[in-house]
Amino acid sequence: EVQLLESGGGLVQPGGSLRLSCVASGFTFSNYAMSWVRQAPGKRLEWVSAISTSTTSTSYADSIKGRFTISRDNSKNTLYLQINSLRDEDTAVYYCAKFAGYSWTRTSFDYWGQGTLVTVSS
Amino acid sequence: DIVMTQSPDSLAVSLGERATINCKSSQSLLYSSTNKNYLAWYQHKPGQPPKLLIYWASTREYGVPDRFSGSGSGADFTLTISSLQAEDVAVYFCQQYYSLPLTFGGGTKVEIK
Numbered sequence: 001e002v003q004l005l006e007s008g009g010g011l012v013q014p015g016g017s018l019r020l021s022c023v024a025s026g027f028t029f030s031n032y033a034m035s036w037v038r039q040a041p042g043k044r045l046e047w048v049s050a051i052s053t054s055t056t057s058t059s060y061a062d063s064i065k066g067r068f069t070i071s072r073d074n075s076k077n078t079l080y081l082q083i084n085s086l087r088d089e090d091t092a093v094y095y096c097a098k099f100a101g102y103s104w105t106r107t108s109f110d111y112w113g114q115g116t117l118v119t120v121s122s
Numbered sequence: 123d124i125v126m127t128q129s130p131d132s133l134a135v136s137l138g139e140r141a142t143i144n145c146k147s148s149q150s151l152l153y154s155s156t157n158k159n160y161l162a163w164y165q166h167k168p169g170q171p172p173k174l175l176i177y178w179a180s181t182r183e184y185g186v187p188d189r190f191s192g193s194g195s196g197a198d199f200t201l202t203i204s205s206l207q208a209e210d211v212a213v214y215f216c217q218q219y220y221s222l223p224l225t226f227g228g229g230t231k232v233e234i235k
Contacts, residue, residue, distance in 0.1 A: 004171070035224075045215065047224035061223050100177070106153065108162040108219050110183070112171040 002026040002111045004096045009116030016086050016120075022079040022096030022113055030074035033099040035109065036081045038092040038118075048094070049081065050104045059104070064090075086120045093117050124148050124218050128227030134235040141203040143230045145216035150196045151179070153220065160220040163192055163201045166229075167212045175214075176201065208234065 008020040020036070036048040049060045049070040058070050069082040079096055093115040100110040125148040135141045151159045159179035166172040174183045176192035179199055189204045203210055211234060216227040 037224075044228045045217075045226040047222075047226075050222075050224075059222055095171070104222075106156075106158075106160050106219055108160075108174065108177040108217070109164075109172075110174050110177075112164075112173075114169070114171045 004113035006116040029077040040092040126227040
């Protein structure tokens with residue numbers, strides 16, 4: 001059974017940093033591209049970032065470019081999102097999602113985690 | 123960016139009746155080289171991860187009941203629940219994966235009338 005378990009969310013002050021983790025199980029993690037998607041309160045889902053199987057390729061939404069860094073450790077079956085210079089508008093539930101293939105090109109998500117809440121507030 | 127417009131925002135349907143959700147994209151999601159529409163539908167229940175129902179606009183994910191069906195092509199798509207069951211109460215959203223950035227519809231909340 002595929003499982004994606006996020007952690008690392010919490011309450012952080014504006015300008016602060018967090019590192020989110022997503023531990024994957026039930027599939028060969030190194031064979032699939034992975035992604036982070038977030039949903040702010042009352043807003044639609046927003047794609048944040050994606051990473052290839054080997055970490056050589058990454059992609060980011062314009063809204064977070066330069067502040068967020070996606071990475072993965074295939075030996076630990078873990079996906080990460082380093083979030084810096086947090087702003088109020090970064091408050092959201094952050095989901096880890098698995099692409100259905102080794103690439104994100106024209107590939108849907110087939111599994112999601114339950115999400116971890118990040119709250120930015122002073 | 124491709125804008126996804128979903129309607130209605132919410133829908134109340136009697137048990138056993140049909141529920142229909144629409145999704146329009148600001149540009150065609152049909153890729154001519156493959157003749158596939160890069161549109162997915164997901165179901166999201168409170169406290170659970172979103173679940174893939176339909177991909178390529180009309181291909182049902184393994185294990186998804188056949189009362190769920192997807193149709194449409196180009197920029198107009200529909201998710202149909204042919205006979206609503208109590209366990210289908212959820213938010214449903216569409217997503218285009220034709221190009222980055224990946225974008226999502228605003229979601230449709232389906233409830234029992």
